[in-house]
Amino acid sequence: MRAVLLKGHGGLDQLLYRSDVPVPVPTTGEVLVRVRAAALNNTDINMRTGWYSKSVTSATGAAAVPQAAAGDAGWTGNHVSFPRIQGADACGHVAAVGRGVDPARVGQRVLIDPILRPASAVAVYFGSDINGAFAEFTVVPANNACAIHSTLSEVELASFPCSYLAAENMLTRAGVRAGERVLVTGASGGVGSAAVQLAKRRGAQVIAIAGQAKTAAIEALGAWRVLGREADAPRELGSESIHVVIDVVGGRRFPQLLTLLARCGRYAVAGAIAGPIVELDLRTLYLKDLQLLGCTVPDPAVFPALIKYIERGEIRPLVSATYPLAEIAAAQTEFMAKGHVGKIVLTV
Numbered sequence: 001m002r003a004v005l006l007k008g009h010g011g012l013d014q015l016l017y018r019s020d021v022p023v024p025v026p027t028t029g030e031v032l033v034r035v036r037a038a039a040l041n042n043t044d045i046n047m048r049t050g051w052y053s054k055s056v057t058s059a060t061g062a063a064a065v066p067q068a069a070a071g072d073a074g075w076t077g078n079h080v081s082f083p084r085i086q087g088a089d090a091c092g093h094v095a096a097v098g099r100g101v102d103p104a105r106v107g108q109r110v111l112i113d114p115i116l117r118p119a120s121a122v123a124v125y126f127g128s129d130i131n132g133a134f135a136e137f138t139v140v141p142a143n144n145a146c147a148i149h150s151t152l153s154e155v156e157l158a159s160f161p162c163s164y165l166a167a168e169n170m171l172t173r174a175g176v177r178a179g180e181r182v183l184v185t186g187a188s189g190g191v192g193s194a195a196v197q198l199a200k201r202r203g204a205q206v207i208a209i210a211g212q213a214k215t216a217a218i219e220a221l222g223a224w225r226v227l228g229r230e231a232d233a234p235r236e237l238g239s240e241s242i243h244v245v246i247d248v249v250g251g252r253r254f255p256q257l258l259t260l261l262a263r264c265g266r267y268a269v270a271g272a273i274a275g276p277i278v279e280l281d282l283r284t285l286y287l288k289d290l291q292l293l294g295c296t297v298p299d300p301a302v303f304p305a306l307i308k309y310i311e312r313g314e315i316r317p318l319v320s321a322t323y324p325l326a327e328i329a330a331a332q333t334e335f336m337a338k339g340h341v342g343k344i345v346l347t348v
Contacts, residue, residue, distance in 0.1 A: 002348075003135030004328050005083035009050035012329040016083070024131070024139040026098035031145045033110060035348045037158035038133035038325075039089035040335045041190060042271060047086060047128055059251065060273045061336045080128075087133030088114040088126050091157040092348075094145060101142045109154075110145040112138075113303040114162055123297045133158075134325065136348055146307055156317035157310070159343035163190030164306050164315065167198050169298035170246050170268035174291075178203025180243040183233075183260060186273060187223065188214040188341045195246045196221045197315045207237065209249075217341045221318070234259045240288075244268065254278035261290055268293040318342030 003021040007014045026032045042060055046052055051060055090112040094105045112133065114126040126132050126140065148157060176182055182199045186192040187208035199206045200222030208223040215226040227236055233256050242260040245267045251274025258280075261267060267290060272278075285292065309315045320340035323331040325348050335344050 001136040002325060003085050004087075004325060006048055006086050008082050009048065009080075011049075012332060014048060015328055015332075017326050017328070021085075021135065023137045026096055026101075026139050028099040029101060029141055030098040030139050031094050031101055031105060031110075031142045032096040032098075033090065033092045033112065033138050033140065033145055034095040035087075035090050035092040035133050035136060035138055036154035037091050037345050037347055038087045039158045039162070039190070039343045039345045040331055041088055041162045042273060043088055043125075043128060043162070044086050045332060045336060047080065047084075057275065057277045059275045078129075084128075085131035085133075085135050085138070086127045087135070087138075087346075088128070088162040089158050089343075089345075090126075090133035090138060090161070091148070091154045092138075095137065097142070105142070105145075108145075108147050109149075111148045111157055111161055111307065112140055113144045113146055114165065115297055115303070116141060116144055117300065133348075134328065134346065146303065148307055149311055152310070152317060155322055155345045155347060156319060158345050159190075159317045159319050160194075160306065160310060160315075161303075163343065164194040164198065165298060165303055166191045166248075166270045166295070167194035167246070168302050168306055170195065170270055170293070170295045171198055171202065171244075172299065172302060173293045173295050174244045174246070174266040174268040176202050176204050176244050179205070181205045181207065181241065182244045182246060183207045183209070183237075183242045183257070184223075184246045185209045185249040185257070186247075186271070187218050187226070189248065189273075189338075190343050191248050191271060192246075193218070193221055193318050193342050194315075196223050198309075199246065201309070201314055204244075207242070209233070211338075214341050233257075240265075247271070249274045250278055251275040252278075255281065255284075258284045258288075258290065261288065264289045264291075266291045266293060268295050270295045319345055321345075322347055 116124040187210040248271030250272030
């Protein structure tokens with residue numbers, strides 16, 4: 001089969017497109033999925049560059065960590081074995097089933113839940129800990145191949161899993177309710193644009209932070225107001241004016257976000273594209289009774305809920321560009337330029 005192999009940590013030259021990769025075989029409880037479309041995520045770039053290593057303190061997309069210094073560069077802080085087929089987002093069809101799986105599932109259109117939950121181990125991430133979607137075929141547990149009934153195309157459906165799961169997990173963990181004011185950072189990216197839609201779906205008033213050129217696109221997703229990345233948010237909005245912050249940016253503006261939070265406010269984070277090392281005044285944290293929530297592994301009920309939102313048309317895809325799998329380097333180059341809104345999707 002055709003697939004893109006990540007040979008090791010480094011630049012785009014570490015991505016190797018091959019047409020002779022063996023097709024995986026589903027074992028007991030698994031299904032073989034014929035991948036039709038697979039979206040890009042920050043996780044793909046971070047894994048390739050070794051950004052998850054604690055030796056890295058810079059923003060995402062910076063120069064890659066030397067292979068020898070990246071022993072902790074897996075998304076969970078573990079060593080990564082190579083070659084690895086990346087890709088956390090996948091839409092396709094069940095092509096074959098392993099023992100114990102209903103053969104009637106063959107031909108079913110599915111979205112893959114990227115969080116695998118082994119019975120006796122910590123969660124495993126599709127496309128990082130195991131081979132993923134940047135290939136014609138992939139194998140996952142049958143429970144992770146979720147049937148989807150929608151008129152949307154495979155490209156549109158592939159834009160949902162990773163970003164919308166991360167966004168809905170943050171909103172769920174933070175307990176966002178109707179009428180609350182929610183600030184979303186990085187609102188033009190995959191997770192940010194998903195969070196705008198999903199917070200609006202909950203009845204929240206959404207304030208977004210994004211590049212000014214993207215204001216109209218973010219407003220169209222449901223944002224009540226859009227601030228530029230360099231805006232003085234406390235001056236623009238007022239201190240203690242926000243109930244919940246949904247953050248994927250981090251970096252030097254982190255203190256502003258806590259200033260914005262009202263008493264007993266909640267801060268949820270699932271990314272640090274502007275840098276992982278931040279300044280925290282503990283007095284702000286405890287005197288305001290704030291909650292800081294790190295969000296990675298969602299409750300098992302979150303992904304099935306997303307499927308229902310999609311099928312009912314309550315959220316919509318936001319695809320900025322598509323590339324064939326063989327042009328993954330060009331796709332990642334555009335992704336890292338951060339000029340797009342929403343998702344970049346590979347056709348397989």
